[in-house]
Amino acid sequence: MTSHQLPYRARASEGVRSLLAEAVTAASGRLVSLSHRLHAHPETAWEEEKAARWTASLLDDLGFAVTPGVCDLPTAFRATVGSGPLHVALCAEYDALPGLGHACGHNIIAASAVGAAAALTRVADGLGLTVTVLGTPAEEGGGGKILMLERGAFAGVDVAMMVHPGPVDVAEAEPFAVAHLGVRYTGRAAHAAAYPEQGRNAADAFTVAQVGIGLLRQQLPPTTRVHGLVTRGGEAPNAIPERTQGRWYVRAGSLEELERVRPRVEACFRAGALASGCALEIEPESPPYSEFRNDAELVALYRRNAEGIGRRFAAPGDPAARMNRASTDMGNVSRVVRALHPYLGIDSLPAVNHQREFAAACATAAADAAVLDGALALALTAADLAAGGAAGTATARDSP
Structure with missing residues (x-):
């Protein structure tokens, strides 16, 4: 796989940024509806039949070429638009926790990924982007992304991105x-x-x-x-x-x-x-999950864009920020592809991830705002990457 070293100070034009913001706003009702629908019908690892179908169906409506059941995984899918040289993959998780429902907020992850993709459809050709949404099942213990990585789902991808809800915003992931x-x-x-x-x-x-x-x-x-x-x-x-x-x-x-x-x-x-x-x-029960390898330029780009739309990041050492020490199968992806996995605050405190109270917080007005902010911040980050150009040296990564 190739991975381009892009200058993080690059910035998409104001016209592009306005188009992306308008696109997220235009899709906001459908994105929030998807988030709430997933939240109301939680499905655990490898059982996400409705979640995968609903998420893929919305992408199909948005003009993506959708392939269900990729990598011989019935609840995985691929949805692609554009044909540019810079290939950005947005990872959509949608599995829930046994007995706790969406107490880790994967409904927000899926809706934000779809929202970012929907926005990027408006600028993909002009920016030279290929945009893929990967429906990635079984993050909660099943290692869906690891199997998809081994079976070629990330072949040709330059950058893989997603956002994950937590009590507060944290730009840099440090999972175990x-x-x-x-x-x-x-x-x-x-x-x-x-x-x-x-x-x-x-x-x-x-x-x-x-x-x-x-x-x-x-x-x-x-x-x-x-x-x-x-x-x-x-x-x-x-x-x-x-x-x-x-x-x-x-x-x-x-x-x-x-x-x-x-x-x-x-x-x-x-x-x-x-x-x-x-x-x-x-x-x-699954292949081991790797620690996450942050790409400093992607983190800086995302943080700049998130702060630009009003997000505020937790101070270093804030106990509420410890969700960034959880584990994720996105870590294995980060060993092969430049990857981004920031945390998106949903104003849930004192509730934190994997509590019933946090599950309830994942379908509130604050959570809905986070869906839209996460979508826009990811879209802006992808646009800035494209604005930086694809020239540069490849970043060394492990083989899948």
């Missing part, structure tokens, strides 16, 4: 790398009162493992996080639990640090198996 682990213990059932000695307690295995993880945290680097839950703890209180299951996340500052930490966490699960006499299975 993360491994998603499925953990299963298998023991032996027995009557808990009459024949307890004949059982092998698979619930005890998790107890031992969690104690081990809790103690291990004393020796882990400060950039790591380990957390999870037991999803199956047994069948009846008077039966020794024979099968238990859980889901665990291990986060670290980089993929390299993750590879050092993950074996120590897995050793705690093995300790649970050894102590309880149970069999253990650990399987990854």
